[in-house]
Amino acid sequence: MSPWHDNFAPPCPPAPTPSGQGECVINASSPPAVELHGITKRFPGVVANKDIAITVRKGTVHALIGENGAGKSTLMKILYGMQKPDEGTIAVDGEQVTFSSPGDAIARGIGMVHQHFMLADNLTVLENVVLGGEKLYGIGAKARKKIQEISDAYGLGVRPDALVEDLGVADRQRVEILKVLYRGARILILDEPTAVLVPQEVDALFDNLRELKSEGLTVIFISHKLGEVLKVADDITVIRRGTTVGTADPKTATTKQLAELMVGSELPSPETRESTVTDVPMLKVANLTLLESGAVGAPLTTAAPADPSAAVTMHEEAAAGRKLLDDISLTIHKGEILGIAGVEGNGQTELIEALMGMSTPDAGVISLDGEDISKVSVRKRREGGIGYIPEDRHRHGLLLEAPLWENRILGHVTEAPNSKRGILDPKAARKDTERIVREYDVRTPGIDVTAASLSGGNQQKLIVGREMSHNPKFLIAAHPTRGVDVGAQAQIWDAIRDARREGLAVLLISADLDELIGLSDTLRVMYRGKLVADADPATITPEQLGSAMTGAATGHLEGTEQSEDGDAR
Ligand SMILES: Nc1ncnc2c1ncn2[C@@H]1O[C@H](COP(=O)(O)OP(=O)(O)OP(=O)(O)O)[C@@H](O)[C@H]1O
Numbered sequence: 001m002s003p004w005h006d007n008f009a010p011p012c013p014p015a016p017t018p019s020g021q022g023e024c025v026i027n028a029s030s031p032p033a034v035e036l037h038g039i040t041k042r043f044p045g046v047v048a049n050k051d052i053a054i055t056v057r058k059g060t061v062h063a064l065i066g067e068n069g070a071g072k073s074t075l076m077k078i079l080y081g082m083q084k085p086d087e088g089t090i091a092v093d094g095e096q097v098t099f100s101s102p103g104d105a106i107a108r109g110i111g112m113v114h115q116h117f118m119l120a121d122n123l124t125v126l127e128n129v130v131l132g133g134e135k136l137y138g139i140g141a142k143a144r145k146k147i148q149e150i151s152d153a154y155g156l157g158v159r160p161d162a163l164v165e166d167l168g169v170a171d172r173q174r175v176e177i178l179k180v181l182y183r184g185a186r187i188l189i190l191d192e193p194t195a196v197l198v199p200q201e202v203d204a205l206f207d208n209l210r211e212l213k214s215e216g217l218t219v220i221f222i223s224h225k226l227g228e229v230l231k232v233a234d235d236i237t238v239i240r241r242g243t244t245v246g247t248a249d250p251k252t253a254t255t256k257q258l259a260e261l262m263v264g265s266e267l268p269s270p271e272t273r274e275s276t277v278t279d280v281p282m283l284k285v286a287n288l289t290l291l292e293s294g295a296v297g298a299p300l301t302t303a304a305p306a307d308p309s310a311a312v313t314m315h316e317e318a319a320a321g322r323k324l325l326d327d328i329s330l331t332i333h334k335g336e337i338l339g340i341a342g343v344e345g346n347g348q349t350e351l352i353e354a355l356m357g358m359s360t361p362d363a364g365v366i367s368l369d370g371e372d373i374s375k376v377s378v379r380k381r382r383e384g385g386i387g388y389i390p391e392d393r394h395r396h397g398l399l400l401e402a403p404l405w406e407n408r409i410l411g412h413v414t415e416a417p418n419s420k421r422g423i424l425d426p427k428a429a430r431k432d433t434e435r436i437v438r439e440y441d442v443r444t445p446g447i448d449v450t451a452a453s454l455s456g457g458n459q460q461k462l463i464v465g466r467e468m469s470h471n472p473k474f475l476i477a478a479h480p481t482r483g484v485d486v487g488a489q490a491q492i493w494d495a496i497r498d499a500r501r502e503g504l505a506v507l508l509i510s511a512d513l514d515e516l517i518g519l520s521d522t523l524r525v526m527y528r529g530k531l532v533a534d535a536d537p538a539t540i541t542p543e544q545l546g547s548a549m550t551g552a553a554t555g556h557l558e559g560t561e562q563s564e565d566g567d568a569r
Contacts, residue, residue: 031094033218039088045445048074050242066239067485068457069443081105111185126160170201190221198546226255263487270518276335282505288364290325326529339520347529387472400452405433436465513542
C-alpha cells in the first residue's frame, strides 16, 4: 500500500512547478520565503540530512515534524547559519544565499527562537532586547519606542521595563520573539515553542503567530505535538531518517495519519485504565519548606497570572522572606503516580532538588520506604532506590562531552552492572549501554559518540533507559517525554506503567497536560511554592487544570463531568 494518504503529497520539487493537480501547495505569485534544495549534512557515522527539499510559502506558518533524530534541528541550524550544509542550496525570497554564521542569516531576515531561552534574568526586557543590537536603535528612547511598536503591532503585550526574572515562561517566550523581530526578522524559526506552555498560553502564542502571518511574516516551527501542528500550521513537512518524505495539508490530515507518516506507528495515548495504587506509602513528605536563601538552582519566577494586573514582583515577595517551598506535604504509595501540575517556576525545581538531596530544606521531613532520608546524600538516595529523570537534561542528566557509555554510569557509579565489588566495570557498563540503546531505540552510530551528538529526543531516551534500568522504588520523572516523538513517547509511558505495576511510586512533573492527566493516579497543583489544589485525573480537563495552574482555582477541582454548571470552578 502507498504510504500516501489522499491528503499527503510527495516533497515539492526544487523549482516549484504549479502542477494544477494539487500535489504541491505553493503560491506561485511571489517567491517562496525559503527554498531548501538538495540539503545534505553528514556527521561522523550519520547522515543527518539527505537531499532535503522544502519550500516555505511567504506569510504562512510551516510546521516541520519527524521522529527523533530525523534531522529537523540540523536543518534549522543550517537555515540559521549555525551549521554549513555539505551539499545543497538555500534561497531566501527567491535569492540564493550562503550563510557562514547566524549573523548572515539575521542579515537576511531570519531569526530563531531556541527551546532553551537565552535571556539574562537580571536585566529588563528592554536591556535584553537591545543587548548585542545596540547599533540598531541605540539603548534609550528610540529603542523603547521600537519595542513598544513591535509589541503593539503583533499583540505581544511586552513591557519594556519589566525585569525578566519576574516574567513567566510565556512572557519570556514573547520577549524572545520580540528580540528576533527587533533585529528585522521576517522569517522566524521556533524550536518546539509549545513544549513548556499550558493550553491557554499555547492558544495565545498561536494568536501571535497568526498576527505575524497576517503582516506577511513567515514562521517555521518544529513540533512533536501533532494536534497543535494541525491547529496552527498552513503547511506541514514530514522528515524521516534525514530526508523529506512529504507534505501534508492540515485542513484534512489527522494526527493519526501524521503519526503514521512520521514514525510508521499509531498515535499513543497516555491514558491508563488500570489502577495499581496500593496503600503502602513509598515516599512521604511532611511540611517541607525552603526559604529563598537555601535554594539551589534557578530562581523562582512568577507564573503568568490569570489576571495580569495581579502580577506581584518577586522582589516584593523576597523582601517579605519568600518561601520557595511552602509547607509541602504529600504521600506517594507503591504503584501510584502522583502528578504535579504547575507553570514552570512555581517550586517544582526546588521540590525535586529537595527530594534528591541537592538542597537543604529549612524545615520538613522526607522519608522513603519508611526511612527518614532528610539528611542523606544524593548518592545514598540514589542507591536507596530513587530514579531521576531531570527536567534539564543538559544540566543534570548528561555529561554532554562524554561518550554514551560513560553517561550510562552517571549517577549510578557504585551500582551494578557498572561496578563489581566496588570497582568500576567498564566492560559490563558498555554492554549494558548497548542494551539500553537497543531497547530504548536510541538512534546513534555507537556508544562511543558523545551525548552532545545525539538529537534531543535520543538524549532523553538514553536518560530514561538508564534510570529505569536500576529498578527504582521511587522515580522522579520531570517532563519524561519532553522532545521525544510519538513512538518513543509510547515506549517511555509503557516503561513507567510496567514499573508501576511492579510497585514503582512516581512523582510526575510535566508541562504536557494530556500526559499528566493520562498517566497520573492523583493530581496536585503547585502554585508559588504551595500545593494549592487537587484534582481527579478521571474527570479534569487540560483546560481546567491549565486554569488552576495560573492560580485561578484552589481546593478540590471538580472535573467537567461532575460539575452541575459545566464549570470546573
Ligand atoms: N553535532 C553533531 N555531531 C554528530 N552527530 C550529530 C550532531 N548533530 C546532530 N547529529 C546527528 O544527526 C541526526 C539528526 O539530529 P537532529 O538533532 O537534527 O534531529 P531532530 O530531528 O532535531 O531530532 P529531535 O526530535 O530528537 O530533536 C541524529 O542522528 C544526531 O545524532
